[in-house]
Amino acid sequence: MTEQDFISKTSSKHIESGSVTWDSPSNIALVKYWGKKENQIPANPSISFTLSGCKTTTTVSFSKKESYQEYAFDVFLDGDLKESFKPKIETFFNRINNYLPFLKNYYFKIDTVNTFPHSSGIASSASGMSALALCLMSIEKMLNPDITEEYFNKKSSFLARLGSGSACRSIEGDLVVWGLHNKIKDSSDLFGIKYPYKVHENFKNYQDAILLVDKGEKQVSSSVGHGLMHNHPFAEQRFEQAHHNLSSLIDVLKVGDLEAFINIVESEALTLHAMMMTSMPYFILMKPNTLEIINKIWAFRKETGSKICFTLDAGANVHVLYPEVECEQVVEFIKNELVAHCQNGQYICDQIGFGAKKIV
Structure with missing residues (x-):
C-alpha cells in the first residue's frame, strides 16, 4: 500500500457528536529502530513484543463546530487539563489532516489515562499516540462504515506512526514488524504488521x-x-x-x-x-x-x-x-x-x- 491509499473518501454521512474509547498497549522493541527519515520513515526495520498491562486508555469525545478554519481540542491526563500536550497533538493533526479531513469539523475532548508513570521510559508516546489514532479511525469508520478491519488496522498504524514512530507497533500483537525488510513478507516503512511467520512455543x-x-x-x-x-x-x-x-x-x-x-x-x-x-x-x-x-x-x-x-x-x-x-x-x-x-x-x-x- 502507498500513502495515497490512506486518503479518505468524502463522506456523505453527517454526525453531530459522539464518543469512542480505546485501550492501546506499549511495546518493547527487540530489534531497535534508531534514526528516521522525513515523515517518520524509519532508517531501519524493527520488531517488538506488544505488552499487555502497560497501556493507555483514551476517550475522544467530539462535537460539530461552526468554524472549520482551525483545530479545536483539549487534552486531559488523569483528569487534569494538559496545555503542554497541545503542541504535540497539533503537530500530529497537521501531519494527518490529509488522511482525516474531518479533523477541523469537530471540537475534540481527549481524555487519557496510563497504567504506568508518564515519561517513565515505558514508551507512553507509543501507547498514547496509537490509542488516539485508533479513536480517530473509529470516528472515520462512523463516517465511512464500509472500512474493512484490515484497512482499519493498517491505517491506524499508519496514522499512529505520524504521531510517534514506535506507536505504529502498538495496534496489533503479539509480535509486530515495522520497516521494510527483504525477508519479511508485506513489511512496510508506512505501518507495522503482525509478524507473519512461525513462532516457537518458547516465546508464547x-x-x-x-x-x-x-x-x-x-x-x-x-x-x-x-x-x-x-x-x-x-x-x-x-x-x-x-x-x-x-x-x-x-x-x-x-x-x-x-x-x-x-x-x-x-x-x-x-x-x-x-x-x-x-x-x-x-x-x-x-x-x-x-x-x-x-x-x-x-x-x-x-x-x-x-x-x-x-x-x-x-x-x-x-x-x-x-x-x-x-x-x-x-x-x-x-x-x-x-x-x-x-x-x-x-x-x-x-x-x-x-x-x-x-x-x-
Whole structure:
C-alpha cells in the first residue's frame, strides 16, 4: 500500500457528536529502530513484543463546530487539563489532516489515562499516540462504515506512526514488524504488521518485568536522539546490523533458540545506547543502577542457567525478559536482588499482549 491509499473518501454521512474509547498497549522493541527519515520513515526495520498491562486508555469525545478554519481540542491526563500536550497533538493533526479531513469539523475532548508513570521510559508516546489514532479511525469508520478491519488496522498504524514512530507497533500483537525488510513478507516503512511467520512455543506468553530505575523526564528526548543519527559516524553500520539481526531472529523465533534470542536482544539494547554515546552531541541515558541491574542479570544467568535477559529503550529503565516457565524463579530474583536498584522499589510485571482493544 502507498500513502495515497490512506486518503479518505468524502463522506456523505453527517454526525453531530459522539464518543469512542480505546485501550492501546506499549511495546518493547527487540530489534531497535534508531534514526528516521522525513515523515517518520524509519532508517531501519524493527520488531517488538506488544505488552499487555502497560497501556493507555483514551476517550475522544467530539462535537460539530461552526468554524472549520482551525483545530479545536483539549487534552486531559488523569483528569487534569494538559496545555503542554497541545503542541504535540497539533503537530500530529497537521501531519494527518490529509488522511482525516474531518479533523477541523469537530471540537475534540481527549481524555487519557496510563497504567504506568508518564515519561517513565515505558514508551507512553507509543501507547498514547496509537490509542488516539485508533479513536480517530473509529470516528472515520462512523463516517465511512464500509472500512474493512484490515484497512482499519493498517491505517491506524499508519496514522499512529505520524504521531510517534514506535506507536505504529502498538495496534496489533503479539509480535509486530515495522520497516521494510527483504525477508519479511508485506513489511512496510508506512505501518507495522503482525509478524507473519512461525513462532516457537518458547516465546508464547513471554514475560517482561519493567524495572523503574528513573521515573523522571529524560534529559534528551527520543526525537532529538533520532535526529542525531543523520550525521552519526556509525549510522550505516548500525542500519546494516539491524537488518542482519532481524534476519537472524526469523530462524531464532522459529526454532525457539533462547540463547541466540538473548544474544540478539541484549546486543541490540547495548548498541542503541552506544549510538547515543557516540553521537555529537553525545549523551548517556543509563544510570548507575541500570548497570548494576545488567551485571546482576548476567551473574544470575551464569549461576542458574536461566534464560532471563534484558533490553532497554531510550532511557534508564530495564526491561527484564524471560520465558513464562521461569516466572517463579525470576520474580524471586527481582524481589531479592533487583528491586533495591529501582526508584522507590518500583517495578511492573507485564507480559506479551495481543494489541489494542476498543472499549466503547
